[in-house]
Amino acid sequence: MAHRLRPVGLEFAGTAPVRHVSALVIPASVEAVYRALEDVPGWVDWFPQVTAAREIDGGAGRDITLSGGVRFRESVIAAKEPEVYAYRVDVTNVPGVRAIVEEWRLAPAGDGTRVRWTFATDGTAAYRLVMRPIRIAQARAFRDAVSALARRLAV
Secondary structure: OOEEOOOOOOOHHHHOOEEEEEEEEEOOOHHHHHHHHHOHHHHHHHOOOEEEEEEEHHHOEEEEEEOOOOEEEEEEEEEEOOOEEEEEEEEEOOOOEEEEEEEEEEEEEOOEEEEEEEEEEEEOHHHHHHHHHHHHHHHHHHHHHHHHHHHHHHO
16 A cells, blocks of 8 residues: 655755765766666666666656565655765555655765665654664665666776
8 A cells, every 4th residue: 555755855865863885986977877867767776676767746756666565656865966865755555664765875986886776764763673683685676776877888
């Protein structure tokens, strides 16, 4: 059953009770990485857990499906090319969650880009407890996805 989450802003990425932060430098330009983040349907080509992705509301939102049937209806809350791309989850079928923001920050790093991803969330006590050990799996998923994006951009 889908439920509506609390609307939060970009500041939530720095203040959420549960925050998972991962970073990786890849050999691609900041501009190319940013374009890939904005290309919502293209996420299925480089983020293995994303099985469906489409823009909604004229590009102001995203409809995302992950493997296992997890669904997110999201609003883009920051699109500042080429530095930051962020969205919040408005509706999901994940139980116990109250708020989610995902922030992607890009910065030049030598000949490549430092990609930093923050997953910020809040929910019931049970949800927060479950989210803490998921940090390792999320870090691995981030590394795999961004590495796949780097290979895709190198072609």
